[in-house]
Amino acid sequence: MRDFTFYAPTEIIFGAHAEETAAEAVKKYGGTRVLVIYGGQSAVKSGLLKRVEKSLSAAGLTVKTLGGVQPNPTLSFARKGVLSAIASQADFILAVGGGSVIDTAKAVAIGAAEPHRDIWDYWLGKAPVRQALPVGCVLTISAAGSETSDSAVLTDDARKDKRGINTPFNRPRFALMNPELTFTLSPKQIACGVTDILMHTLDRYFTPMQGNELTDALAEALLRTVIHYGPLAVQKPTDYHAQSELMWAGSLSHNNLTGLGAEKEFAVHQLGHELSGRFGVAHGESLSAVWKAWALYVYKEDPARFARYACNVWHVETITDADTAARKGIENTAQFFASLGMPTSLPELLGRPLSFEELYELADKCSRGGKRTVSKLKPLAKEDLLRIYTAANQ
Ligand code: NZQ
Ligand code: ZN
Numbered sequence: 001m002r003d004f005t006f007y008a009p010t011e012i013i014f015g016a017h018a019e020e021t022a023a024e025a026v027k028k029y030g031g032t033r034v035l036v037i038y039g040g041q042s043a044v045k046s047g048l049l050k051r052v053e054k055s056l057s058a059a060g061l062t063v064k065t066l067g068g069v070q071p072n073p074t075l076s077f078a079r080k081g082v083l084s085a086i087a088s089q090a091d092f093i094l095a096v097g098g099g100s101v102i103d104t105a106k107a108v109a110i111g112a113a114e115p116h117r118d119i120w121d122y123w124l125g126k127a128p129v130r131q132a133l134p135v136g137c138v139l140t141i142s143a144a145g146s147e148t149s150d151s152a153v154l155t156d157d158a159r160k161d162k163r164g165i166n167t168p169f170n171r172p173r174f175a176l177m178n179p180e181l182t183f184t185l186s187p188k189q190i191a192c193g194v195t196d197i198l199m200h201t202l203d204r205y206f207t208p209m210q211g212n213e214l215t216d217a218l219a220e221a222l223l224r225t226v227i228h229y230g231p232l233a234v235q236k237p238t239d240y241h242a243q244s245e246l247m248w249a250g251s252l253s254h255n256n257l258t259g260l261g262a263e264k265e266f267a268v269h270q271l272g273h274e275l276s277g278r279f280g281v282a283h284g285e286s287l288s289a290v291w292k293a294w295a296l297y298v299y300k301e302d303p304a305r306f307a308r309y310a311c312n313v314w315h316v317e318t319i320t321d322a323d324t325a326a327r328k329g330i331e332n333t334a335q336f337f338a339s340l341g342m343p344t345s346l347p348e349l350l351g352r353p354l355s356f357e358e359l360y361e362l363a364d365k366c367s368r369g370g371k372r373t374v375s376k377l378k379p380l381a382k383e384d385l386l387r388i389y390t391a392a393n394q
Pocket of ligand 2: 071
């Protein structure tokens with residue numbers, strides 16, 4: 001096991017009615033003037049936004065709202081949010097929504113704390129994040145794990161570049177997690193969330209690290225749980241038990257618990273971000289579309305690890321040889337995504353195969369013009385990324 005620091009400071013209030021504690025939680029973390037950020041329509045339609053707003057005002061807090069965050073949230077909207085936070089002298093940002101809303105709230109919190117600097121500088125690595133306003137969230141979809149993660153992902157809408165940053169300043173102070181708030185999700189959104197939750201652990205599990213037993217066992221338990229409850233939630237979005245298992249798994253899958261003591265990988269996420277940035281597809285489906293092509297490309301680096309995954313997660317029993325078991329585990333995973341209605345190739349994702357030029361552009365961007373490799377299990381240079389995108393294009 002490698003040395004590690006585990007820092008997961010977000011206070012989690014979990015269960016039915018969790019959102020009713022919003023005012024108390026904001027006050028506990030020093031908020032007096034709150035900018036509430038939300039998405040398109042779901043929080044308005046369900047009445048959640050009104051309820052939260054009312055409870056904040058009733059507790060004597062000054063409240064301003066900013067709606068309109070789109071999935072794959074944009075830099076231009078986040079900049080607008082920074083101006084709004086400054087104009088209202090907000091000292092607390094409350095996100096009501098999913099990963100897109102929470103990531104926008106994180107960006108606004110960083111931007112409003114240092115108004116003289118353009119927020120994209122941080123995403124481009126031109127400046128370190130040194131401060132941020134406190135952020136809290138009312139979670140409405142189990143997926144991105146942003147409610148406890150140290151990351152925030154934005155898309156530069158002018159250049160179609162999707163980028164994330166990791167900083168401890170991105171950790172929300174609290175996450176209010178009521179599984180009932182996810183009952184209004186469509187089966188497609190739930191399936192995208194299930195895929196993303198799995199991928200946050202899969203992208204950590206397949207690492208060169210050996211002998212990391214507790215972390216591996218936690219990861220495998222999380223994967224089995226999501227594989228069991230994911231389809232139940234897709235079939236019946238009002239299944240409280242299934243939705244609560246997914247909600248808790250979503251947070252634990254991305255607060256670093258399932259990757260402690262190992263190097264961070266995230267190759268599939270990097271491949272997927274280029275697809276969302278270029279084509280605007282949902283995050284979860286960008287991942288399922290390339291996972292099998294990635295896995296088949298890299299598993300020979302460590303067939304025993306892929307065989308362990310097949311055995312402990314998919315109950316592949318008769319292991320004649322590691323290679324066969326590894327391939328069976330990969331196939332089962334792809335079939336699971338397909339059973340949820342998720343795409344497992346680029347033509348399924350986009351409705352057409354991509355041209356060579358398009359594939360090349362994706363690989364070029366993902367490798368930052370050939371200047372970086374992705375992953376430690378098998379460092380993937382531009383030509384490797386191109387081969388993976390090409391395999392996913394079949
Ligand atoms: O905008 P509204 O109307 O609210 O609709 C949203 C949106 O269309 C809808 N929705 C959310 N809660 C709902 C609901 N509809 C009905 N009932 C509810 N209760 O769901 C759609 C998707 O929402 P979004 O916030 O985009 O989903 P998700 O949580 O999957 O977030 C995806 C974003 O997070 C990033 C992704 O790249 C993507 O941009 N990620 C952020 C991470 C992080 N910060 O740690 C890690 C992830 O790997 C990921 O990259
Ligand atoms: Zn993700």
